Amino acid sequence: MSGAPAQPCGVLLLDKPAGFSSTQALARAKRLLAARKAGHTGTLDPFATGLLPLAFGEATKFSRFLIDAPKAYDAVLALGEETPTGDIEGAVVARREVDVTTAQVDTVLAGFLGAQDQQPPMHSAVRVNGRRLYDYARAGVAVDRPVRRIEITHLARRRLEGTLLTVEVRSSKGTYIRTLAMDIGRVLGCGAHLRALRRTGTGPFRVEQACTLEDLERDGVEAARARLLPMEALVTGLPRVDLGADAGKRFRQGQVVAHGPASEGSEWALFGLGGAFLGIGRASAPGLLAPERVVSDGPVEGA
16 A cells, blocks of 8 residues: 555564563564564474564565474473473473483483484374364363474583483474473483473574564664564575566566576575565476565565
């Protein structure tokens, strides 16, 4: 609509505090940036803290590239105590003596490296027969949980202090760190639950780059919006192609454009004159890119 106020467009790296769900943190950030359209790129449990990238405006079209990206965490496991939820949100239902050495811990952690099947916890948002698993859990109903293929690429002890074990984790999308904590406790023979969790990385981004809700509150709308990264930051992992004026216009109109190196099925980030991000194209045939997600024209900031 002509004359409409500009809306923010881009990626905000937020350091989510404990006590906020991802949806609540998103709603607060939307208010502080006076934004109408926004979404997060992968949830964090309310007790967890750390990196929560938020996409605003047109950037929401490309959020899946961070949802699908590898994640990194610092996790604190309480050894010797088990909860039904696998974390501090559940009451302790079993206690065992903890008698493990750092060498034993390191051996067990090494056994979890690599690709594997993981069963999501009952207290999770995974849908089974149209209902969330946590709905079944609250109703006391046990259901079969489908396993998912994950990969843990890094799992290392940071420290073992008494019954608290702190580990660094790097894993594929969809990995439940709560489940990993419970499985580590099971293999150690003492049980465990997740005492604290901090996401330190998502894809190419690190939590050290992130701001807090307090930062945004202090900034005011204009300065808060100035923190946005351009939306193409979401697709830095894709190969890039720069189009001329005519090809760029055709792409934005939904037409296929030629690009010799593109192999069928591959995705590419397309840019126009002046380095303007145009969207994502997928090779519909060798050397041809069909528009998959296209940036719309309109009054935005940070584009």
